Amino acid sequence: MAQGAGLLGADGQTAPTIFAEMSALAELTGAVNLGQGFPDEDGPAEVLEVARRAIADGANQYPPGRGILDLRTAIAEHQQRFYGLNLDPHREVVVTAGATEAIAAALLALVDGPDDEVVVFEPYYDSYAACVALAGARLVPVPLRWPDFQPDADLLEEAVTDRTRIILVNDPHNPTGTVLGAEVREQIVRLAQRHDALIVTDDVYEHLIFDEPHVPIASLPGAAERTLTISSGGKTFSTTGWKIGWAAGPAHLVDAVLAVKQFLTYVSGGPFQPAIAAGLRLPESFFTGVAAALRAKRDLLGAGLREAGFDVSRPAGSYFTVADAAPVGATDAAAFCRDLPDRVGVVAIPITAFVSAAHRDRFATLVRFAACKRVEVIREAAARLQRLA
Numbered sequence: 001m002a003q004g005a006g007l008l009g010a011d012g013q014t015a016p017t018i019f020a021e022m023s024a025l026a027e028l029t030g031a032v033n034l035g036q037g038f039p040d041e042d043g044p045a046e047v048l049e050v051a052r053r054a055i056a057d058g059a060n061q062y063p064p065g066r067g068i069l070d071l072r073t074a075i076a077e078h079q080q081r082f083y084g085l086n087l088d089p090h091r092e093v094v095v096t097a098g099a100t101e102a103i104a105a106a107l108l109a110l111v112d113g114p115d116d117e118v119v120v121f122e123p124y125y126d127s128y129a130a131c132v133a134l135a136g137a138r139l140v141p142v143p144l145r146w147p148d149f150q151p152d153a154d155l156l157e158e159a160v161t162d163r164t165r166i167i168l169v170n171d172p173h174n175p176t177g178t179v180l181g182a183e184v185r186e187q188i189v190r191l192a193q194r195h196d197a198l199i200v201t202d203d204v205y206e207h208l209i210f211d212e213p214h215v216p217i218a219s220l221p222g223a224a225e226r227t228l229t230i231s232s233g234g235k236t237f238s239t240t241g242w243k244i245g246w247a248a249g250p251a252h253l254v255d256a257v258l259a260v261k262q263f264l265t266y267v268s269g270g271p272f273q274p275a276i277a278a279g280l281r282l283p284e285s286f287f288t289g290v291a292a293a294l295r296a297k298r299d300l301l302g303a304g305l306r307e308a309g310f311d312v313s314r315p316a317g318s319y320f321t322v323a324d325a326a327p328v329g330a331t332d333a334a335a336f337c338r339d340l341p342d343r344v345g346v347v348a349i350p351i352t353a354f355v356s357a358a359h360r361d362r363f364a365t366l367v368r369f370a371a372c373k374r375v376e377v378i379r380e381a382a383a384r385l386q387r388l389a
């Protein structure tokens with residue numbers, strides 16, 4: 001394994017991520033930042049209030065390694081209420097430092113070494129490739145096709161083999177906003193069964209979905225016993241800075257995550273755990289409300305991008321919309337995004353930041369815009385983008 005699992009630059013320095021680079025550009029130029037995916041408004045007041053009260057009431061020391069029982073119970077209740085999944089909060093749920101730690105711990109715990117492969121859909125969330133590298137395994141990317149970002153069934157079939165240890169699925173998907181088709185979810189389960197692979201799902205956008213309710217892969221017939229479901233309160237409750245995530249599934253998989261997690265952070269977010277528990281117990285109207293608000297923002301952003309001359313992919317979930325900048329003259333999305341703050345005062349992220357080096361050409365002119373911002377911010381960005389024409 002290369003030093004730092006290849007995560008360091010050639011000079012041994014940490015390479016700044018594209019997100020840090022673009023946010024710095026936004027600050028420097030005063031551009032509207034539709035780059036990084038975090039909301040610019042607070043989440044539900046009652047959830048914030050529970051955290052404040054928990055601090056005042058002294059919930060300020062190490063919580064239990066698996067997370068406080070009230071949160072694990074709320075997670076199990078949530079999986080039952082929304083998806084009909086039965087989980088034992090004592091054995092089948094673990095609380096983590098965000099979905100990020102759950103993903104890292106799962107990959108480190110469940111992958112054995114250089115002969116193990118992890119299949120992901122490409123473009124992929126940037127921590128996947130980094131954690132697969134840290135685990136010393138091989139990343140096998142399956143491309144998603146513009147403009148609907150569904151995978152090709154034959155390519156998925158080819159990618160999953162007896163070497164596959166994990167199929168890692170993010171649905172709804174960052175960065176494309178796609179929601180996998182029912183036939184794709186079923187194919188994933190079939191392939192995992194045929195090749196005795198595990199399925200790890202990253203469901204952080206489970207409630208930010210626009211057309212139909214989320215279907216976790218663990219709820220498909222034959223899937224639960226080989227699926228670890230990961231999610232987080234960050235996106236649902238607009239608390240991305242709290243880093244309260246979880247992993248749920250068969251006890252042996254949860255135990256494996258816990259075994260690694262205890263040496264990463266051990267525990268985290270004491271006073272935020274009861275707050276996310278309260279969030280997960282909010283009435284239906286809260287969950288439909290956040291989806292409806294984000295759907296309206298997606299529509300506003302999509303219309304602005306189309307008017308500005310982009311070809312736009314219509315996302316079915318997540319914070320994001322992907323647009324093709326070729327019709328507005330781009331040949332390289334990374335260069336386009338570096339120029340965009342100076343040209344029109346908007347920051348966005350090139351999709352090439354989420355793909356393997358070998359596949360950059362396939363996604364060369366695609367750009368990700370975040371819709372999780374206040375309506376006036378999206379309006380202003382859309383107005384500025386009209387200047388591209």
Ligand SMILES: *Cc1c(COP(=O)(O)O)cnc(C)c1O
Nearest residue numbers: 098099100125174204232234245
């Ligand atoms: C934001 C995000 C995460 C990280 O979740 P945290 O709970 O903040 O760690 C993981 N996966 C995807 C796809 C995300 O967009």
